[in-house]
Amino acid sequence: MRRGSLQFKFGLSYILIIAAVLGVMNTYPLLVSQDMTFRAKQSTLQNSVSVMVSSLSGIDRLSAENVPDAMSASEATGISRILVVNDAGLVVYDSRETMDAVGRYAFYSEIVQALSGNDVFHCAYDGTSFKSRAASPVTYRNQTIGAVFAYEYDAEQAMLLRTLQTNLRTISLAVGAFVVLLSLVLSKMFTRSIEDVLAAIAHLREGAYGARAEVRGNDEIAEIAKEFNAMAARVQTNEDERRRFVSDASHELKTPLAGICLLTDSILQNEQMDSGTVREFLGDIREEAQRLSRITEHLLRLTRLDSNAVGAAERVLVAPVVERTVRMLSVIAQEKDVSLSCDIPRGCAVFATQDDLHEIVYNLMENAIKYNHAGGEVCVAACEDGNVCVITVEDNGVGIPEDDMERIFERFYRVDKMRSREAGGTGLGLSIVRDTARRRGGSVTAERREGGGTRFTVRLPLARGEGAGE
Ligand code: ADP
Numbered sequence: 001m002r003r004g005s006l007q008f009k010f011g012l013s014y015i016l017i018i019a020a021v022l023g024v025m026n027t028y029p030l031l032v033s034q035d036m037t038f039r040a041k042q043s044t045l046q047n048s049v050s051v052m053v054s055s056l057s058g059i060d061r062l063s064a065e066n067v068p069d070a071m072s073a074s075e076a077t078g079i080s081r082i083l084v085v086n087d088a089g090l091v092v093y094d095s096r097e098t099m100d101a102v103g104r105y106a107f108y109s110e111i112v113q114a115l116s117g118n119d120v121f122h123c124a125y126d127g128t129s130f131k132s133r134a135a136s137p138v139t140y141r142n143q144t145i146g147a148v149f150a151y152e153y154d155a156e157q158a159m160l161l162r163t164l165q166t167n168l169r170t171i172s173l174a175v176g177a178f179v180v181l182l183s184l185v186l187s188k189m190f191t192r193s194i195e196d197v198l199a200a201i202a203h204l205r206e207g208a209y210g211a212r213a214e215v216r217g218n219d220e221i222a223e224i225a226k227e228f229n230a231m232a233a234r235v236q237t238n239e240d241e242r243r244r245f246v247s248d249a250s251h252e253l254k255t256p257l258a259g260i261c262l263l264t265d266s267i268l269q270n271e272q273m274d275s276g277t278v279r280e281f282l283g284d285i286r287e288e289a290q291r292l293s294r295i296t297e298h299l300l301r302l303t304r305l306d307s308n309a310v311g312a313a314e315r316v317l318v319a320p321v322v323e324r325t326v327r328m329l330s331v332i333a334q335e336k337d338v339s340l341s342c343d344i345p346r347g348c349a350v351f352a353t354q355d356d357l358h359e360i361v362y363n364l365m366e367n368a369i370k371y372n373h374a375g376g377e378v379c380v381a382a383c384e385d386g387n388v389c390v391i392t393v394e395d396n397g398v399g400i401p402e403d404d405m406e407r408i409f410e411r412f413y414r415v416d417k418m419r420s421r422e423a424g425g426t427g428l429g430l431s432i433v434r435d436t437a438r439r440r441g442g443s444v445t446a447e448r449r450e451g452g453g454t455r456f457t458v459r460l461p462l463a464r465g466e467g468a469g470e
Contacts, residue, residue: 007191014183022172030165037130037157038123045134045150046121048079052148056138062086062146064102067093083149084138085111092146106149110135114147127162130154193221197228209236248412252295252426256288263288291424298428301359302411305435311353313440315463318382318391319344321357326380329365337374338395340365343381350389351463352440359436360444363429364393364456370423371454372397388442389462396453405446409434433458 055070056062067084071093084093085106094101110120114135123132135149196213203211212232213225263281267273273281304310319342326340333340350357361380368378372395382391400408404415412427414420420427430444433456437444442460449455 005191006194007187010187010190011183014187015180018176018179018183022176026165026168026172029168030161033161033164034125037125037161041123041130041132041152041154042121042134045079045132045152046119046136049119049134049136049148049150052082052084052150053136053138056084056146056148057140059138060140060145062092062138064092071095078152079150080153081151083111083151084146085115085149086146087115087144089115108133108135108149111147111149114149115144117144125158125161127158128155129158193217193225197221197225200225200228200232204232204235209239245411249295249299252412253292256291256295259288260285260292291426294424295426295428298426298432301432302428302435305432305439308439310436310439311355313351313353315349315465316352316354316357317347317349318357318389319346319348321354322361322380322382325358325361325365328362329369332366333369333378336369336372336376338369338372338376338378340369341377341379343379345382345384348382348384348389349463350391350440350460352436352442352460356436356440357460360433360458361391361393363433364458367425367429368393368395368397368454368456370425371395371419376453384462385459387462388459391458391460392455393458394449394453394455396449396451399448399452400446400454402448405448408446409444 052071056067059066059070062084063086071082071084079095082093082095083091083101083106086092089105089107089111091101091104091106110122110133113120114137117137119134119136121132121134123130125131130152132152132154133149135147137144138146138148193214193216196216200211200213209232212229215222215225215229263285267278267281322342322344326342330340365378365380372378376395376397378393378395380391380393382389384390398416398419400415404413407413408415409430411431413430414425414427419425434444437458437460440460442458444456444458446454446456
């Protein structure tokens with residue numbers, strides 16, 4: 001277990017908590033029982049002493065002659081030694097059979113205090129026995145004529161206390177060992193899930209995008225594991241998309257480059273080639289170069305959209321942008337014999353940039369012309385719907401099969417590769433439309449039109465009031 005690790009901290013905190021509990025468990029009950037024993041001793045010993053004192057009441061002067069008789073009636077059991085002293089501290093009675101203290105002076109502090117008129121009790125516990133002493137004054141007509149001193153030595157009670165102490169210690173040791181073991185197991189279990197997530201993170205960092213953390217239970221760590229797995233899945237998808245994109249882009253760039261190489265080789269290797277054929281080949285080379293340029297332009301645009309490098313949004317009127325686009329595309333439309341029309345309310349404006357709106361409308365209209373029949377129509381319209389400006393681009397062209405509808409916004413996806421290539425398509429136009437609309441908080445959808453053709457619907461945030469481009 002690493003020092004400072006979560007497992008170490010958890011284990012340590014369990015152990016510290018239980019150590020505190022066991023510490024209290026080992027001291028508090030003992031102190032309480034000790035205190036209770038002191039109190040019990042005080043009351044019994046002092047009671048016995050006061051019984052002895054009262055049996056001596058009525059004697060005017062304590063002496064070795066009169067005290068033993070009076071004491072024989074009141075002597076309590078369980079007391080180790082009883083001394084009775086007269087007012088001078090001279091022992092006149094000793095409960096020991098040998099009576100060896102009689103005739104000597106006894107100046108125990110308890111006796112001295114009792115002779116001054118005080119009831120005294122003192123008890124001590126030394127681990128093996130309770131030693132209790134009590135003394136009370138004997139009075140005759142309010143005069144202290146002596147004192148009764150009792151001493152009790154109790155090893156039995158002390159042994160009970162010691163047994164309790166030993167039992168508590170044994171229980172504590174057993175509980176302590178169990179808790180240490182349990183804390184090790186629990187902290188290991190607890191941190192194992194975290195370690196799993198950490199290992200999965202490390203794998204992902206090293207490039208293993210399939211790495212997932214095991215989700216155990218339903219606590220917060222399980223939540224983290226789930227979140228991580230969702231994030232890893234996202235990273236994996238992004239990575240897959242990126243790889244596919246790079247491979248598709250390389251492929252797309254390779255084709256025109258290969259064409260250019262082939263055409264130039266043909267010119268270079270054929271010295272007798274007539275100038276008409278050379279010009280024809282050069283025209284083809286130019287076309288391929290233009291295709292390359294379109295692809296790179298589109299790729300750059302997508303990269304900018306991916307990296308968020310887009311201009312700040314402003315209020316942009318839709319009509320002027322659409323009209324400009326119609327003008328730009330009118331030559332191609334005429335070539336294909338496709339008529340263009342637009343119906344945009346004057347004040348209708350979106351919250352984006354001129355460039356964004358142009359990109360969206362241009363790509364959709366260009367497609368509508370490219371994938372149309374001779375004599376076809378393309379219509380651009382706009383309307384307001386709550387806080388959204390809805391722009392539709394409709395055509396009555398070749399249409400898109402239902403199965404392809406889902407995928408046409410993917411990068412490099414084409415329904416009809418040949419047709420797209422002939423029309424000079426890059427397969428990126430709709431991706432640019434979708435990403436641009438999304439960047440501005442909008443969306444784009446496509447649907448089949450009744451009677452043939454396709455309708456693209458773009459939704460962008462509506463901009464109200466006066467602003468740029470009006
Ligand atoms: P491209 O450069 O090939 O046009 P896009 O991303 O703009 O690429 O479009 C993807 C594919 O969707 C096109 O290749 C074409 O097959 C299909 N498509 C797009 N717009 C239309 C449309 N208006 N009518 C029919 N098919 C369309």
